Amino acid sequence: MSLAINPSLMKGILRILIIALIAKIATMPLFFLLPHFGVDHTKEFTINLYHNFKLSKAFALKAPPPKKSNKPTYKLTNLKLKAIYSHQDQGVIAIEEKGKLIFLSTGESFKGYKLIKVEPTKAIFEKDGKHYELYLEEKNLKGKFSISLEEQMLINPEEVTIAILKRDIDHYRRHFQKIWQNISIQEQIDPKTKRLTGFKVTRVNKNSLFGKIGLQKGDIIIGANNKTFRTYSDVLKIYNNIDKYNSIKLTILRNNQKKDLEYEIY
Amino acid sequence: MKRVSVWLVYIVLFALFFLWFSPKKLLYYKLEHILHQQQIILSDETIYDNFFSFDVEDAKLFVKDIEVGQITKASLYPELFINTLVIKNFNTNKNISLLPKIEIRKLIFFYTPFYPIKIFIKGEASDGEIKGSIELMKRKGFIDIASKKPLPLKKTKEGYYRYEFSY
Numbered sequence: 001m002s003l004a005i006n007p008s009l010m011k012g013i014l015r016i017l018i019i020a021l022i023a024k025i026a027t028m029p030l031f032f033l034l035p036h037f038g039v040d041h042t043k044e045f046t047i048n049l050y051h052n053f054k055l056s057k058a059f060a061l062k063a064p065p066p067k068k069s070n071k072p073t074y075k076l077t078n079l080k081l082k083a084i085y086s087h088q089d090q091g092v093i094a095i096e097e098k099g100k101l102i103f104l105s106t107g108e109s110f111k112g113y114k115l116i117k118v119e120p121t122k123a124i125f126e127k128d129g130k131h132y133e134l135y136l137e138e139k140n141l142k143g144k145f146s147i148s149l150e151e152q153m154l155i156n157p158e159e160v161t162i163a164i165l166k167r168d169i170d171h172y173r174r175h176f177q178k179i180w181q182n183i184s185i186q187e188q189i190d191p192k193t194k195r196l197t198g199f200k201v202t203r204v205n206k207n208s209l210f211g212k213i214g215l216q217k218g219d220i221i222i223g224a225n226n227k228t229f230r231t232y233s234d235v236l237k238i239y240n241n242i243d244k245y246n247s248i249k250l251t252i253l254r255n256n257q258k259k260d261l262e263y264e265i266y
Numbered sequence: 267m268k269r270v271s272v273w274l275v276y277i278v279l280f281a282l283f284f285l286w287f288s289p290k291k292l293l294y295y296k297l298e299h300i301l302h303q304q305q306i307i308l309s310d311e312t313i314y315d316n317f318f319s320f321d322v323e324d325a326k327l328f329v330k331d332i333e334v335g336q337i338t339k340a341s342l343y344p345e346l347f348i349n350t351l352v353i354k355n356f357n358t359n360k361n362i363s364l365l366p367k368i369e370i371r372k373l374i375f376f377y378t379p380f381y382p383i384k385i386f387i388k389g390e391a392s393d394g395e396i397k398g399s400i401e402l403m404k405r406k407g408f409i410d411i412a413s414k415k416p417l418p419l420k421k422t423k424e425g426y427y428r429y430e431f432s433y
Binding site for chain 1: 294295298305
């Protein structure tokens with residue numbers, strides 16, 4: 001039995017194999033030049049192990065008494081103090097919110113504000129280590145802003161608390177375009193890391209809510225609620241959950257100095 | 267003439283073998299690194315390396331760290347002279363109220379080295395046609411989207427909502 005091989009067919013197959021080999025060799029440098037790992041999105045976790053750790057507990061020592069706060073007191077807004085019964089800083093008060101009367105005795109809390117002291121003319125609440133005063137119903141208290149921003153800035157320019165109404169926030173959430181009619185912001189990117197560092201206010205309408213809450217042209221909003229903005233999702237989380245917050249703290253850079261603007265939402 | 271046609275066959279064969287042997291997965295990783303510089307990330311995807319194409323399935327698209335949507339399937343056909351990227355079913359993230367609720371059924375990016383300054387975009391969304399282009403020299407582009415619902419984008423004379431971008 002003889003095996004007949006067509007020499008021209010063999011020649012053709014050999015040429016195809018040579019082309020395939022050349023193509024294979026041509027692709028080889030790509031294996032060395034191209035990256036062998038892709039890019040996946042990773043969530044940034046920040047764990048502060050020592051956040052709730054007290055050294056005194058580890059050595060069974062008695063913790064030092066908490067320092068008395070020397071911070072200025074602010075008036076609690078949007079509530080009306082209708083009646084007071086006090087005896088030696090203890091007592092019962094009647095407050096009115098949206099036409100509803102609520103009774104509180106010392107030690108009780110309302111929307112996170114703990115009633116700690118009742119005096120003949122005012123009630124003192126405590127929240128997050130700060131004291132808030134509520135006086136017997138005043139004619140001039142309109143419910144939106146307690147004292148003017150300028151007055152608060154004079155008391156303590158580093159910490160300013162402003163009241164915002166939930167309905168104003170809802171209005172801007174429903175009419176998103178109105179935000180940009182009253183304020184313009186520009187993202188700030190670190191040229192080295194190419195990551196977000198904040199948002200610069202390039203224009204603000206002073207008569208709008210954004211002007212009233214203390215934002216000024218040139219301010220750089222670098223964080224909120226004690227968290228520095230590192231990603232756009234940080235900002236988006238606050239936007240998506242804004243109706244769940246009772247208070248918001250904005251950290252801004254004004255003239256290269258860090259400043260906190262605090263907002264109570266009613 | 268016969269000699270020329272034989273050489274043409276060799277070139278085509280070389281191109282086909284080159285595509286077959288080329289590390290398409292590594293090319294995709296390179297593309298991911300380039301996109302990452304523009305803060306665009308495709309994550310959690312499944313990769314299929316085929317003979318002449320490359321498929322990515324169930325990818326989450328992150329732009330500037332925000333999950334903007336999910337791609338059911340994207341196929342890349344790097345055929346040297348006719349390069350196409352076909353994206354099937356892109357759904358925007360419904361949890362983000364800022365994003366327009368658009369369902370993109372098909373989006374095709376077409377590039378040929380015979381017209382190297384432009385990438386053409388064509389597609390189909392839930393409410394109609396999508397068209398656009400990317401000008402590679404000017405580093406900018408636009409996508410026109412037909413939508414019955416109003417979108418927070420500029421409206422063109424033809425009635426499309428235009429998304430313009432630069433990079």
